Amino acid sequence: MRYIPNAESDWGEMLQTIGVERLEDLIRILPEPLRLKEPLHLPSPLAEMELVQHLLSLSESKRMVSFLGAGAYDHFIPAVVDHVLRKSEFYTAYTPYQPEVSQGTLQAIFEFQTLICQLTGMEVANASVYDGASAVAEGVLMAQRLKGGKKCLLARTVHPEARFVTRTYTRPSALELREIPYRAEGSTDLDALRDLIDEETSAVVLQQPNFFGCLEDLEEAAAIAHAQGALMIVAVAEPLSMALLQPPGLLGADIVVGEGQSFGNALSFGGPYVGFFASKEVFLRAMPGRLVGETVDRQGRRGFVLAVATREQHIRREKATSNICTNQALCALAVLVYLSTLGKEGLKELARANLSKCEYAKKRLGELGRLRFSGPTFNEFVIRLNRDPQIILPALLQQGIIGGFPLKKFYAEMETEVLVCVTERNSRQEIDRLIEALEKALREAR
Amino acid sequence: MKEKWPGASGLVLEEPLIFERGGKGRKGYSLPKLDVDEADPKEIWPSKWIRQEWQGFPELSEVEVVRHFTRLAQWNYGVDSGFYPLGSCTMKYNPKVNEDLARLPGFSGLHPYQPEEMAQGALRLMYELENFLGRISGMDRVTLQPSAGAQGELTGLLMIRAYLTDRGNPRKKVLVPDTAHGTNPASSSLCGYRVVQVKSNERGILSPQAIEEKMDEEVAALMVTNPNTLGLFEEHICRIAEVVHQKGGQIYCDGANLNALLGLSRVGDMNVDVLHFNLHKTFSTPHGGGGPGAGPVGVKEHLADYLPLPTIVKDQDRFRLEYDRPRSIGKVRSFYGNFGVLVRAYAYILSMGPEGLKRASLVALLNANYLRAKLKDFYSLPYESACMHECVFSDRLQNPYGVTALDIAKRLMDYGFHPPTIYFPSLVHGALMIEPTESEAKETLDQFIAAMVQIAREAQTDPGLLQNAPHKTKVSRLDEVLANRKPRLRWKP
Numbered sequence: 001m002r003y004i005p006n007a008e009s010d011w012g013e014m015l016q017t018i019g020v021e022r023l024e025d026l027i028r029i030l031p032e033p034l035r036l037k038e039p040l041h042l043p044s045p046l047a048e049m050e051l052v053q054h055l056l057s058l059s060e061s062k063r064m065v066s067f068l069g070a071g072a073y074d075h076f077i078p079a080v081v082d083h084v085l086r087k088s089e090f091y092t093a094y095t096p097y098q099p100e101v102s103q104g105t106l107q108a109i110f111e112f113q114t115l116i117c118q119l120t121g122m123e124v125a126n127a128s129v130y131d132g133a134s135a136v137a138e139g140v141l142m143a144q145r146l147k148g149g150k151k152c153l154l155a156r157t158v159h160p161e162a163r164f165v166t167r168t169y170t171r172p173s174a175l176e177l178r179e180i181p182y183r184a185e186g187s188t189d190l191d192a193l194r195d196l197i198d199e200e201t202s203a204v205v206l207q208q209p210n211f212f213g214c215l216e217d218l219e220e221a222a223a224i225a226h227a228q229g230a231l232m233i234v235a236v237a238e239p240l241s242m243a244l245l246q247p248p249g250l251l252g253a254d255i256v257v258g259e260g261q262s263f264g265n266a267l268s269f270g271g272p273y274v275g276f277f278a279s280k281e282v283f284l285r286a287m288p289g290r291l292v293g294e295t296v297d298r299q300g301r302r303g304f305v306l307a308v309a310t311r312e313q314h315i316r317r318e319k320a321t322s323n324i325c326t327n328q329a330l331c332a333l334a335v336l337v338y339l340s341t342l343g344k345e346g347l348k349e350l351a352r353a354n355l356s357k358c359e360y361a362k363k364r365l366g367e368l369g370r371l372r373f374s375g376p377t378f379n380e381f382v383i384r385l386n387r388d389p390q391i392i393l394p395a396l397l398q399q400g401i402i403g404g405f406p407l408k409k410f411y412a413e414m415e416t417e418v419l420v421c422v423t424e425r426n427s428r429q430e431i432d433r434l435i436e437a438l439e440k441a442l443r444e445a446r
Numbered sequence: 447m448k449e450k451w452p453g454a455s456g457l458v459l460e461e462p463l464i465f466e467r468g469g470k471g472r473k474g475y476s477l478p479k480l481d482v483d484e485a486d487p488k489e490i491w492p493s494k495w496i497r498q499e500w501q502g503f504p505e506l507s508e509v510e511v512v513r514h515f516t517r518l519a520q521w522n523y524g525v526d527s528g529f530y531p532l533g534s535c536t537m538k539y540n541p542k543v544n545e546d547l548a549r550l551p552g553f554s555g556l557h558p559y560q561p562e563e564m565a566q567g568a569l570r571l572m573y574e575l576e577n578f579l580g581r582i583s584g585m586d587r588v589t590l591q592p593s594a595g596a597q598g599e600l601t602g603l604l605m606i607r608a609y610l611t612d613r614g615n616p617r618k619k620v621l622v623p624d625t626a627h628g629t630n631p632a633s634s635s636l637c638g639y640r641v642v643q644v645k646s647n648e649r650g651i652l653s654p655q656a657i658e659e660k661m662d663e664e665v666a667a668l669m670v671t672n673p674n675t676l677g678l679f680e681e682h683i684c685r686i687a688e689v690v691h692q693k694g695g696q697i698y699c700d701g702a703n704l705n706a707l708l709g710l711s712r713v714g715d716m717n718v719d720v721l722h723f724n725l726h727k728t729f730s731t732p733h734g735g736g737g738p739g740a741g742p743v744g745v746k747e748h749l750a751d752y753l754p755l756p757t758i759v760k761d762q763d764r765f766r767l768e769y770d771r772p773r774s775i776g777k778v779r780s781f782y783g784n785f786g787v788l789v790r791a792y793a794y795i796l797s798m799g800p801e802g803l804k805r806a807s808l809v810a811l812l813n814a815n816y817l818r819a820k821l822k823d824f825y826s827l828p829y830e831s832a833c834m835h836e837c838v839f840s841d842r843l844q845n846p847y848g849v850t851a852l853d854i855a856k857r858l859m860d861y862g863f864h865p866p867t868i869y870f871p872s873l874v875h876g877a878l879m880i881e882p883t884e885s886e887a888k889e890t891l892d893q894f895i896a897a898m899v900q901i902a903r904e905a906q907t908d909p910g911l912l913q914n915a916p917h918k919t920k921v922s923r924l925d926e927v928l929a930n931r932k933p934r935l936r937w938k939p
Contacts (some may be wrong), residue, residue: 001802003539003730005887014888018815018832026811027710029832031681034711041581045799048543058567059552068557071780078475080508082549084515092524094532098855098865099926100919105735108515111464114936118500124935127736130593133780137470141554161780164615168754168776169600172638190795244487246497259780266549269568270558270781271593284933290456290736290764295929298914303921307929313596313632323632331732340464340511344503346475351486359490360482363785368700375763376491383705388595389924397561405559406819419710428481 002048007261041360062400065387065430069421070211070405071132071159071237071382072270075350076425077338081264084337085330095290099305100297101346105329106304107280109292119242120256122278127290127327132259135275136162136235137169138322139257140203140280140290143231144175145286145321149202153230155180155188157210160410166205173357175202184375186382190221197228203255207235207247211418213380214373215245222252231255238262239276241378243351254281264338265331285311288322313364350424358422361431365420368439372417376397379423381409385416385438387445393418397443401434450892452528453862455918457793460667461517465937468506475508475812484798490592493683501771502939520612521920522735523864533836533867533879534627534675536705536727536807541797544730544748545564546933553789558781562766568785570600573758575792582795582803583701585744595702597778598722598741599669604775605745605752606696606720612773614729617695619668623652625676625871630669630700639666646873650676654685661693667720668837671700672713674893675871675879676829677836679706687717697718704728704885706811707803708833719746729791740787754778810835813891817882820895826904828874835883841876849905849912851876855925857915861897 001007006014011023020026027035046054052191066074066419085091087103096102096109109127116125129135140152142408152170154163156179167177178196183189188206197204204225206216212247222232236258261273279287285308293307313320340349358379365371365383372382385392389406395404407414422431460762464753477677487496504513521692530537548554549844556568576588581884592598607616620634631641644660647653657668668690672680680686687697699718705728707713713721723732726739733739742916745753755774756767811834818837855865855878867879882891904911916922 001805003541003798004805004809004884005890006813006884010888011812014812014816018812018819020815023812026808026815029790029811029834030679030711034684034715036709036711040709040800040803042578042800042803044798045802046796048797051543051793051796052547054796055547055550055571055668056552057791058566058571059550060556060564061552062564064564066557066560068559070559072558074555074557078508080474080511083512084519087515087519088526089522091496091520091545091732091734092526093522093735094530094535094537094733097532097867098523098859099924100856100916100921101523101859101864102521102735103920104518104520105460107463107518107521108735109938114463115503117936118503121665130597130737131780133777134593134597159780164755164777165779168604168622168778169636170637171604171775180692215491219494241450242497244497245491246495247500248856265527266554267557268554269556269560269565269785270783271779272784272786273780275739283937291935293929295925297921299922302920303924305924305926305929307926307933307935310930313628315628316632317628318631318635320628320632320635323596323600323636325627325629325738326560326594326595326736327737328593328734328738330732331497331738333735336464337511337515340504340506340514341474342506343468343473343505344500345471345505346473346477347503349603350475350479351656352484353477355487355490356480356482356485356899359485382855393561397564402557402560424477429811431482 020365064400064402066400066402067404067420067422067434070258070265070419071161073423074267074425075262076265077425078341080341081334081337085334090333091330096306099303103303108333108336110304112332113292113296115336115339116276116278119239119247120278121247123258123281124284125276126287127292128332129277129289129324130276130328131273131275132237133162133165135243135257136205138167138277139233139255140166140170142255142286142288143203143233146186146283147202150174150200150413151176151178152203153178153180153196153201153206155207157182157188157212158205158235159211162235165425181388185375186212187216187375190224193221195222197224197230199228201228201230203231203233205233205235209238209241209378212373212382213377214375218248218251238379240351240354243347244355260335264334272328272331274328274335279386284308286321289324290327352422357426361422364435380419380421382417382419385418387416387442389416389418391445392441396437399437401437403434403438408446451861453860453918459517460490461514464504464514465502466512466895468504470505472505472507474506474511474861510861528862529886529894530864531866531880531882532864533881536881536883537892538730538883539885540730540732541794544793545672547793548786548789566765569758571792572788573760573765574685575788575874578795579723579742580744582708582745583721584712586747587750587753588744590655590742590744590788591754591778592741593779593784594739595722595724595741596629596633598743599629600636601754601778602698602720602722602743603637605749607777608752609749610666612804618664620666621660621668624873625674626669626671626701627702649831650678651680651876652682654682654689657686657689661689663693665699667696669698669700671702673703673706673834676838678829678831679834681714702727703835707808709800710807719749725787725791730794738784738787742785752779772797776847782869806884813886817880817891817895818822824899836879836881838874839878840874841878844905847905847909849909851878853912853915854878854901857901857912858890858897860918861915863894863897864914
C-alpha cells in the first residue's frame with residue numbers, strides 16, 4: 001500500500017465524520033446485487049524489487065543492428081531530452097486548464113507550435129494529436145468539413161497504417177477514399193491523379209518522403225489539386241527530412257500532418273508517439289485539437305492560455321471539429337527539447353549524415369543491382385531480393401542484423417522487396433556488414 | 447503566525463521564449479565524424495526541392511536548453527507538487543519505478559516492426575494486461591490499441607456500429623446523458639450518429655423512465671458514465687440496460703470514473719456491452735501535461751469479432767499479432783497502442799494486487815465523502831446522496847457576494863492547491879468538482895478543507911481578494927478573451 005498514505009489509524013475520525021463504521025462498509029453506497037463478493041482474480045502484489053526483476057525478464061535483452069524504419073525511426077536521443085521529460089512538474093501535470101499554474105506546459109506547447117510552423121512552412125500548428133496516422137485521418141476529415149466533397153484521394157505511397165486509420169475514421173461518413181498508384185521510379189503517378197480527381201474531390205494526400213523513401217513532386221501535385229478546388233494535404237513520416245527539403249508549406253500544401261516520433265521519442269514498440277498538425281491560417285476554425293495562444297495577465301505581462309477552444313468537444317460537444325480531448329503534451333515536449341538541443345545547425349548536420357549514409361548504402365546496393373526504384377530518396381529506400389524475404393531476413397537475424405521491412409505485408413505485388421532505413425545510428429561498418437550478410441544469404445538461398 | 451497550507455511564495459525566475467534565447471551558431475548536440483562520403487542534396491535532388499533557409503529556429507548550447515526547461519517546469523503544478531483535486535481526471539500519484547520500467551532499453555528500443563520472436567516479452571505484457579483489465583471490469587475481451595479515452599469511445603462506437611450493421615441496420619442515434627463528458631457526443635458525431643440528450647432526474651442520476659421515453663429502434667447505443675460526473679452511482683444501470691437491449695441497442699460505459707469501483711463492482715456485471723478504461727486516470731500512468739494516455743476498450747463476447755487490428759494471440763507459449771479478422775473495424779491508430787503507457791499500468795496493477803486496488807477505491811471513496819461532509823456547510827451541495835470518488839459543489843452561496851466558481855478556483859492557487867474542475871458538469875450551476883483520489887493523506891485534506899472554509903469566509907468579507915486572485919502565481923489572471931479574439935498561436939521573428 002505504498003502509494004496510499006491514509007492508513008487504518010487515519011480512518012477512524014474520517015469514517016466518524018461521514019457516519020460510516022468500517023472502511024469496507026463504503027461498498028454499501030452501491031446497490032447490493034452489484035457489490036462484488038469475491039476478490040479480483042489478479043496476481044498477488046509484487047514488492048518493488050520483484051516488480052523490477054519481473055519486467056527486466058520481459059524486456060528484450062538482445063542488441064541488434066537494425067535497418068528498420070517504415071514510420072518509426074531509430075535516432076540517437078541526447079540525454080538532455082529525458083532529463084527534461086523526467087521533471088515531474090511536467091509529467092505529473094494535467095492539461096493546462098488553469099493557466100496561472102500551468103505556464104510551463106503552455107509556453108512549451110506554444111514553442112512546439114512555432115517549431116512545427118517553422119519546419120513545415122505553415123502558418124498555424126496545433127498542440128499535437130495522437131500519432132501520425134490519426135493526424136492524416138483528422139486532416140482528411142478537416143478537408144471534408146471545409147470542402148464538403150464526396151471523395152478523397154490518397155497516394156498508395158502514404159504509410160499503409162495511416163491509410164488504414166483514415167479508412168476506419170471515415171467509414172461512418174459518406175466519404176469515398178480512392179488510392180493513387182505509384183510510378184516505376186517510386187513516386188506517385190501524377191497523371192493518374194489528374195485522371196482520378198474531379199470537382200467532388202475534397203483533398204489529395206501525398207506523403208513526403210513517401211513510404212518507399214522516395215521524394216514526391218509536391219508542387220505539381222498541389223497544382224493539380226488546386227485546379228480542381230481540392231485541398232493539398234502533405235503527410236510526413238520522417239520529419240528529419242524537412243531539415244533539407246523545401247517545406248511543404250512553400251510548395252502549395254494546405255494542411256501538413258505527420259509523425260513526430262523521430263524527434264526525441266523512443267521507438268517504444270510503436271507508442272506513445274506524437275502527431276503534428278499544421279494548416280493555413282484561414283482554416284484555423286476548422287482545425288481539430290488543442291491550441292495554445294499568447295495573451296497578457298492583469299498587469300500586462302505575457303502569458304499563455306488554451307485558445308480558440310470553441311472548436312472543441314468540451315464546449316461544442318457533438319458539433320466539435322474532432323472528438324480529441326487532449327494532445328500528446330509530453331511527447332511534444334520531447335520534440336521541442338530535442339529540436340532546441342540540436343538547433344538549426346545540428347538538425348541540418350544530422351539530416352546530412354542520414355542522407356550521406358543512406359546514399360552510401362544505396363550506392364553499394366545499386367552496384368549489386370538491388371535497387372527497386374530510381375527516384376531520389378532521403379534516408380530510406382527499397383531493395384529487391386528476387387528471393388523470399390521470409391528466408392533471407394531470418395538468415396540476417398542469425399547474424400544480429402534486422403535487415404529491413406518486408407513490403408509484402410502491405411503491398412501484395414512486392415513479393416521480394418524490402419524497405420531499408422539508414423540513420424546516423426548505422427556506421428559504415430554496419431552497412432557493409434548488412435550488404436555482406438545479405439549477399440551471402442542470397443547466395444545460399446540459390 | 448505559521449500558515450496552515452503549503453502556499454507561500456518563492457523566487458520565480460523569468461524566462462523568455464526559446465526563440466528569444468541563444469545566439470547564432472550555438473548548438474547543444476554532437477555527432478560522430480561522418481564515416482562515409484558526404485552527400486550534397488544539390489547533386490541528388492532537384493534544386494527547387496531543397497530548403498533554402500528558415501527563420502528563427504533555436505540555436506542554443508546544452509546548458510541554455512536545460513535552464514530554459516527547468517524554469518518552465520517551475521511554473522507548473524503537478525501531482526508531485528501537491529494536491530490536485532481535478533474532478534473526473536483522477537490525478538493520483540504516478541509511481542516512480544514505473545517511469546524507470548517503461549524506459550528499460552529492452553522496451554524503449556523495441557521497433558514496432560521488429561520480428562515477433564524478438565518481442566515476446568512485450569507481447570506477453572500486453573496479453574496479460576488485456577487479461578487483467580478484463581478481470582477487473584468483468585468484460586470478456588480487451589483491446590489496448592486506443593491512444594486515449596476519446597479514441598476508445600470512437601473505437602467502441604465503431605464496433606457497435608459494425609455489429610448493428612451486420613444485423614441489418616447501423617441505426618441513427620446515440621443517447622447521451624446531460625452529465626456526460628463532451629467527448630461522448632463528439633465521438634458519437636464522428637461515428638455518424640445524431641446525439642439525443644437525456645436528462646438526469648432530481649437525484650442526479652438516470653431514471654429508467656427517461657431512457658424508455660427516448661429509446662426506440664433508431665437508437666444504436668446509450669453512452670453512460672458510471673459513477674457519473676456528479677460522482678453518483680447510476681443505480682438503475684441494470685434496468686436501463688434492459689430497456690436499451692430490449693429495443694436492440696447497446697450500452698457503452700465511459701470508464702473515466704472507474705477509480706470508484708476497483709474490486710467493489712464490475713461494469714461487466716451491469717449489462718454493459720462496451721467499456722473504455724483511462725489508464726492515465728485509474729491505473730496511475732502520468733497525465734504528461736495532457737497526454738500521452740491510453741484508452742483500452744473492453745467488450746462482451748458478441749462484439750469480439752469487431753475489435754481493432756491486430757489482436758494478440760497466444761499459441762501455446764508463443765505470442766503473435768493476428769491480422770486475419772475480417773469483421774474487425776480496422777486500425778484506429780498506428781501500430782499497437784501507447785506501449786510505454788501500457789508498461790506503467792501493468793506495473794501498477796502488479797504492485798497493487800487485488801487487495802491494493804480495492805483499498806485504493808475504498809480510500810478514494812472515503813476521502814471524497816470526508817471532503818463532502820466537511821465542506822457542505824460552507825458550499826452548496828446540489829445533490830443529497832452519498833458520493834463515490836468525487837463530489838460536486840455549486841458556487842450558489844458565494845454568488846450573492848459577486849464571487850464565482852472561477853474566483854474560488856483561482857484563490858485556491860494562493861493557498862497552494864490545484865483547483866478542482868469547474869463549470870462541469872454544466873447542469874450544476876457554477877460547479878466545483880472535487881476528486882481527491884486515494885493518494886492524499888488526511889492532513890492534506892484537512893489543509894484543503896481549511897483553505898476552502900477560509901475562502902468561503904473571504905467571499906463574504908473581501909470578495910475583491912477572490913475576484914483578483916491568484917496573487918502568488920507567476921502570472922496573474924490571464925485574458926482568455928484576448929487570446930480568442932486575436933489569436934497569436936506562434937512566435938514570429
